Amino acid sequence: MKTFYQILANTVLANVTNMTVWFAMIFFIYLETKSVTATSIVSGIYLVMTASLGIWFGSLVDHNKKKNVMILSGVISLLIYIIGFAIYLSTPAETWKDPTSVTLWILNVLLLVGVIAGNIRGIAVPTLVTILIPEDGRAKANGLTGTAFGIAFLICSAISGILVGMGGMFYVLILGIVMMILSILHLWFLVISEKEIVHLEHQPKVDLRGTFAVVAAIPGLMALILFSTINNFLGGTFMGLMDAYGLSLVSVEVWGLLFAVISCGFIIGGMFISKYGLGKNPLFAMFAANIVIWIISALFTIQPSIVLLSVGMFIYISVVPFIEAAEQTILQKVVPQERQGRVFGFAQSVEQSASPLTTFLIGPIAETFFIPFMTTGAGVGLIGSWFGTGPARGIALVFVVTGIIGLILTIIAMKSKYYKLLSDRYMNDVSETLPEGELA
Numbered sequence: 352m353k354t355f356y357q358i359l360a361n362t363v364l365a366n367v368t369n370m371t372v373w374f375a376m377i378f379f380i381y382l383e384t385k386s387v388t389a390t391s392i393v394s395g396i397y398l399v400m401t402a403s404l405g406i407w408f409g410s411l412v413d414h415n416k417k418k419n420v421m422i423l424s425g426v427i428s429l430l431i432y433i434i435g436f437a438i439y440l441s442t443p444a445e446t447w448k449d450p451t452s453v454t455l456w457i458l459n460v461l462l463l464v465g466v467i468a469g470n471i472r473g474i475a476v477p478t479l480v481t482i483l484i485p486e487d488g489r490a491k492a493n494g495l496t497g498t499a500f501g502i503a504f505l506i507c508s509a510i511s512g513i514l515v516g517m518g519g520m521f522y523v524l525i526l527g528i529v530m531m532i533l534s535i536l537h538l539w540f541l542v543i544s545e546k547e548i549v550h551l552e553h554q555p556k557v558d559l560r561g562t563f564a565v566v567a568a569i570p571g572l573m574a575l576i577l578f579s580t581i582n583n584f585l586g587g588t589f590m591g592l593m594d595a596y597g598l599s600l601v602s603v604e605v606w607g608l609l610f611a612v613i614s615c616g617f618i619i620g621g622m623f624i625s626k627y628g629l630g631k632n633p634l635f636a637m638f639a640a641n642i643v644i645w646i647i648s649a650l651f652t653i654q655p656s657i658v659l660l661s662v663g664m665f666i667y668i669s670v671v672p673f674i675e676a677a678e679q680t681i682l683q684k685v686v687p688q689e690r691q692g693r694v695f696g697f698a699q700s701v702e703q704s705a706s707p708l709t710t711f712l713i714g715p716i717a718e719t720f721f722i723p724f725m726t727t728g729a730g731v732g733l734i735g736s737w738f739g740t741g742p743a744r745g746i747a748l749v750f751v752v753t754g755i756i757g758l759i760l761t762i763i764a765m766k767s768k769y770y771k772l773l774s775d776r777y778m779n780d781v782s783e784t785l786p787e788g789e790l791a
Contacts (some may be wrong), residue, residue, distance in 0.1 A: 354483060354543055354544070355449075355479070355480075355483050355484065355492065355495075357541050358476065358541070359495060359682070360499075361421075361534055361537050361541065362476060362496075362499050362500075362503075362592075363503045364530060364534040365421075365425060365472060365534045365746050366499070366500060367503045367506045367507050367530060368428070368501035368527050368530040368531045369428060369527075370466075370503055370511075371464055371506075371510060371514070371523060371526060371527065372432065372465075372466055372523060373466045374507055374511035374512075374607075375511040375512075375515050375520060376393065376462055376523075376608075377390055377579055378511060378515045378598075378607070379395060379447070379519055379523075380393055380450075381595060382456075382515065382598075382603060383447040383519075384449070388450075388715055389450045389592035389714075390591065390594060390595060390714065391592070391714025393459055395591070396463055397467065400463060400464070401467055401699065401700075402700050402701075403700070404467065404470065405474075405696040405699035405701075406693065406696045406697050406700050408470055408471045408474050409562075409692040409694070409696020409697060409699070410692065410693055410696065411423075411692075412471065412475045412478055412692030412693075412695075412696070413469060413478075413690065413691070413692035413704060416543075417475045417478060417479050417482075417543065417545060418538065418543045418545070419706075420471050420472075420475055420494050421472045421475050422471045422539060423471065424471035424475075425468075425472075425531055425534050427464075427465065427468040428466070428468045428527075428531050429432030430527050431461055431462065431464055431465030431468070432465050432524055434461065435458055435461050435465065435520075435524060436524040436525070438454070438457070438461070439519075439520050440521075442458075444519075447519070448737070449727075450701035452652075455745060466685070473572050474692055474695045474696050475692070477679045477691070477695055478685065478692050478695065479543070480492045480493060480496070480679070480683060480690045481683045481688050482544075482545060482688070483506055483522070486683075489679075489680055489684075490624065490676060490680045491626070492625075493624065493679045493683075494620075494621045494623070494624025494625035494626075494628070494629075494672065494676050495621060495625045496621070496675075496676070496679075497617060497620060497671075497672030497675055498617070498618050498621030498622050498699065499621070500617055500669075500672075500777060501614055501617025501619075501620070501621050502618060504610075504614040504617050505611050508607055508608075508609075508610030509607065509608055510606050510607070511523070511607050512603045512605075512606055512607020513604055513606065513607055513608075514526065515607075516602075516603055516604045516607075517626070524766045529751040539785075545688070553683050562690065562697045563697070565686065565694060566694060566697060569776060570769075570772035570775075570776050571770065571771075571772035571776060572681075572685065572686075572773060572775070572776075573574065574764075574767070574770075574773065575605050575634070575678070575681070575769075576697075576701050578764045579678065580701055581764075582641065582761075584759045588749055589648075589750070591700040591713040592713060592717060592746050592750070594606070594654065596660075596743060596746045596747065599743040600655070600657045600743070601657055601744070609657075611663075612665075613664045613665045616666070616667070616668035616669035616670075617668055617671065619673035620668070620670060620673060621672045624673065624676050627680045629676060629680060631778070632769065632777065633676070633680045633681055634677065634681060634774045635675050635774070636673055637673065637677035637678060638761060638765045638770070640670045640671075641678070641757070642669050642761055642762070643672070644667055644670050644674075645754050645757035645761055646756035646758060647663050647667045648667065648750060648751075649751050649753075649755050650754070651663020651664060652746075652750045653747075653751060655739045655743060655744060656749065658771060678698070681693060681777055682695060682698070684776060684777060685776055713749065716721025716749075717745060717749055721745040721746065721749050722742045722746065724741055725738070725739075725740055725742075725745040725748055726740060727746040730748065739772030768790075
């Protein structure tokens with residue numbers, strides 16, 4: 352457990368770095384360009400890259416020592432942040448105000464690569480839970496992982512808006528470079544006991560076919576991944592529009608500090624799981640958490656109130672760790688250890704594949720339909736008297752509709768046969784032999 356706590360502390364350090372760069376970049380682009388479309392495109396690029404690289408990242412994790420790939424992740428991010436800092440210093444300030452600027456988008460994509468390199472660590476950590484933690488303690492360990500994420504989220508939320516307000520991306524990138532160096536040095540001297548890496552010599556490292564066969568061989572697992580994919584399809588709405596909506600209510604400094612307070616929900620949710628676990632059936636816990644999340648999503652923008660938004664987001668964020676920890680706990684039990692990196696990467700790629708479509712489209716859709724609908728269109732007369740009118744209320748209506756759709760789909764999925772299949776698989780003995788040659 353001491354080693355695991357050290358890994359969590361290092362993960363907090365790395366996540367603070369990458370998440371601060373990510374948050375600050377979104378704030379910076381919106382404040383400089385005033386374009387909702389630009390922020391949604393950046394979020395879409397992030398999700399496309401995440402979906403595209405997940406399987407490859409999982410292969411790196413499976414075929415190498417976990418410590419080595421985490422160090423590699425940090426080194427890639429560090430080098431990119433240094434290059435990005437040089438570009439930022441050498442570019443005139445007026446360039447950042449033009450949403451069509453080539454230099455702006457080069458910097459955005461470059462920094463995104465640095466942030467996404469951190470996803471290697473995100474795949475490696477749950478596989479280390481399997482290696483270091485006995486089965487009956489993994490749900491609680493996954494809760495601690497969620498707590499670590501919450502701490503990082505709190506810190507980056509508190510500082511990202513302030514740093515952008517003080518000096519654009521200047522202080523953000525300085526902080527990113529310094530903290531990533533500290534993370535790499537700490538991890539370099541940390542001893543992590545890992546058994547010999549097991550894989551078949553004739554098997555390709557990026558083995559999509561074999562990984563798919565393992566997933567398909569476990570009843571209900573593919574359905575779980577597809578359910579999470581649909582959730583992410585809807586969740587792309589929030590990624591593309593939430594910052595624009597929040598910044599329509601408060602300043603960037605207040606919005607950043609508010610996120611710091613709200614992010615305590617990650618810590619509370621994670622600590623609850625680390626104390627009490629997820630119950631006998633993590634799959635039930637995951638679906639119950641989704642029901643709560645979609646109800647909140649349909650209600651927290653029902654009125655133009657920063658208090659209502661804050662309370663709703665706090666509850667939302669407190670429940671998210673249950674979903675993440677439940678999926679990790681299920682995969683850690685039903686998937687062979689030698690394949691877990693690739694299955695986690697496969698799940699990440701598939702689950703993230705839907706979000707880019709939503710994120711790319713939701714900005715233009717909001718600007719061409721929902722915002723006009725609630726500004727000068729029919730929505731003003733239909734619901735404007737109680738819902739409110741204007742551009743921000745158009746964005747709010749997108750959230751309400753998304754929450755209703757998500758709730759309906761969650762209830763349908765929970766009543767499906769696939770829920771029972773995977774639930775039975777988890778609750779019963781899962782040591783059945785998978786097809787020979789597919790375990791490495």
